[in-house]
Amino acid sequence: MSGPASAEAPAIVWFRRDLRLADNPALRAAAESGRALVPLFILDEETPGLRGLGGAARWWLHHALAALDGALGDRGARLLLKRGAAAEVLPAVVEETGATAVYWNRCYEPAAVARDRGLKAELRAAGLAVESFNAGLLFEPWTVTTKAGDPFKVFTPFWRACRAGPAPAAPKPAPRSRRLAGPWTKGDRLDDWALLPRRPDWAAGFAEAWQPGEGGARRRLAAFLKHRLAAYATQRDRPDRDGTARLSAHLHWGEIGPRQVWHAVQHRVADSPGRGLAESAEVFLSELGWREFSYHLLFHNPTLPEANARGEFDAFPWRDDADALRAWRRGATGYPLVDAGMRQLWTAGWMHNRVRMIVASFLTKHLLMHWRAGEAWFWDTLVDADLASNVAGWQWVAGSGSDAAPYFRIFNPILQSRKFDPEGRYLRRWVPEIGRLSDDHLHCPWAAPQEALDAAGVRLGETYPQPIVDHAAARERALAAYREMRAD
DNA sequence: TTTTGAGTTGTTCGA
DNA sequence: GTCGAACAACTCAAA
Numbered sequence: 423m424s425g426p427a428s429a430e431a432p433a434i435v436w437f438r439r440d441l442r443l444a445d446n447p448a449l450r451a452a453a454e455s456g457r458a459l460v461p462l463f464i465l466d467e468e469t470p471g472l473r474g475l476g477g478a479a480r481w482w483l484h485h486a487l488a489a490l491d492g493a494l495g496d497r498g499a500r501l502l503l504k505r506g507a508a509a510e511v512l513p514a515v516v517e518e519t520g521a522t523a524v525y526w527n528r529c530y531e532p533a534a535v536a537r538d539r540g541l542k543a544e545l546r547a548a549g550l551a552v553e554s555f556n557a558g559l560l561f562e563p564w565t566v567t568t569k570a571g572d573p574f575k576v577f578t579p580f581w582r583a584c585r586a587g588p589a590p591a592a593p594k595p596a597p598r599s600r601r602l603a604g605p606w607t608k609g610d611r612l613d614d615w616a617l618l619p620r621r622p623d624w625a626a627g628f629a630e631a632w633q634p635g636e637g638g639a640r641r642r643l644a645a646f647l648k649h650r651l652a653a654y655a656t657q658r659d660r661p662d663r664d665g666t667a668r669l670s671a672h673l674h675w676g677e678i679g680p681r682q683v684w685h686a687v688q689h690r691v692a693d694s695p696g697r698g699l700a701e702s703a704e705v706f707l708s709e710l711g712w713r714e715f716s717y718h719l720l721f722h723n724p725t726l727p728e729a730n731a732r733g734e735f736d737a738f739p740w741r742d743d744a745d746a747l748r749a750w751r752r753g754a755t756g757y758p759l760v761d762a763g764m765r766q767l768w769t770a771g772w773m774h775n776r777v778r779m780i781v782a783s784f785l786t787k788h789l790l791m792h793w794r795a796g797e798a799w800f801w802d803t804l805v806d807a808d809l810a811s812n813v814a815g816w817q818w819v820a821g822s823g824s825d826a827a828p829y830f831r832i833f834n835p836i837l838q839s840r841k842f843d844p845e846g847r848y849l850r851r852w853v854p855e856i857g858r859l860s861d862d863h864l865h866c867p868w869a870a871p872q873e874a875l876d877a878a879g880v881r882l883g884e885t886y887p888q889p890i891v892d893h894a895a896a897r898e899r900a901l902a903a904y905r906e907m908r909a910d
Numbered sequence: 911t912t913t914t915g916a917g918t919t920g921t922t923c924g925a
Numbered sequence: 926g927t928c929g930a931a932c933a934a935c936t937c938a939a940a
Contacts, residue, residue: 774911
């Protein structure tokens with residue numbers, strides 16, 4: 423099958439982690455080229471080294487693609503869906519459509535970088551125009567270096583250097599072009615990809631928590647700026663409040679870009695000046711900074727998903743305890759805050775950031791399980807599962823990251839619970855079987871007097887687990903393990 | 911090259 | 926109840 427005559431040859435816009443029309447430089451460049459467009463998405467589960475999507479991420483992707491197809495449909499186009507190794511699929515689509523140009527926005531994960539570099543060279547050698555752009559980061563990894571020219575390994579100087587340089591470019595609106603014609607060839611049906619879970623449909627609770635797609639992302643950002651930003655600095659740590667932006671999954675799939683978020687925040691601050699707001703905005707922007715930092719770390723250190731950044735942790739005496747891991751996953755550790763977080767993760771596909779740190783600390787320190795076991799579970803269950811953020815976060819908590827929390831910093835799940843969920847609202851929502859305990863006993867039911875347990879209908883070991891480890895003993899064990907590692 | 915100040919998010923203990 | 930120090934040194938980044 424040969425494509426249309428070359429004068430009318432289309433351009434392919436290869437969507438990957440940029441599932442939006444606004445502030446999408448690849449789409450814009452393609453539209454400005456004057457060619458008709460073939461919007462393409464490839465479900466690539468075959469490129470070696472590319473990690474397959476987790477279950478929750480597949481759910482999100484299904485809806486994100488449906489939303490993107492709908493948005494393209496409003497402009498008279500359809501999203502072409504193809505499945506397979508991109509290194510084979512993309513040249514095949516070029517062949518089928520007779521495209522003479524290909525545009526995409528860059529990915530930064532090591533396997534994707536290698537794949538895209540090869541494709542770009544191959545297609546260019548075949549005479550195509552191929553251009554890639556930045557849609558996913560405020561600052562690309564090779565643009566931020568120390569004065570010695572090395573990548574940063576510590577967040578604070580990294581972010582200072584980012585802030586000292588030129589601000590990220592202002593986002594541009596979606597192209598107006600009506601020539602978003604494609605596809606020119608037959609693609610897969612989204613439903614045939616079976617991205618949604620069935621039997622059992624464990625994602626039943628996701629739909630009420632999330633609205634994947636560019637519109638959902640925009641609404642989420644607008645609501646955050648209007649209602650939550652001003653108090654962000656103080657409320658962001660409270661899992662019992664809805665104080666965070668919840669943009670992580672939207673950002674992961676590029677339904678909104680960090681430049682859009684950045685500039686929207688700046689405008690919000692400029693519109694109504696005030697010290698509290700400006701301060702909160704700084705804290706919020708620095709969270710975007712952590713996302714950037716994680717991407718840079720992974721880009722410069724491709725083994726980060728498997729290997730400890732600090733090599734000494736290769737000698738750490740991790741335990742292998744399937745029962746403990748299962749209890750952690752299911753939210754049955756007997757520590758209410760840990761269990762609440764793990765159940766929120768399972769039910770909503772998301773967990774509040776502070777609770778992520780606490781459950782991660784619990785797994786790696788109280789239970790002495792390898793951070794990779796936790797990282798793998800998060801990868802499968804988080805709708806915002808993101809290789810860079812997930813891996814950097816777990817290595818940070820475990821202490822094996824290059825700029826990690828000191829190992830002796832071990833979260834006390836009871837203190838954290840009292841401090842950040844003082845009225846127990848978060849606990850009661852996710853661990854209702856102990857909800858009738860008083861605010862005080864709720865955080866550590868094993869310490870409650872028998873009468874209080876009876877009155878609340880709690881039978882430890884039956885209706886709610888006994889704690890699987892004793893905090894003080896587990897803490898000592900973790901510190902001893904750390905000393906053992908260092909002694910080697 | 912050497913020096914110096916600093917480093918996301920904590921906990922525990924003893925005064 | 927509050928406060929400061931210990932926890933353990935170590936590495937980074939800049940001068």
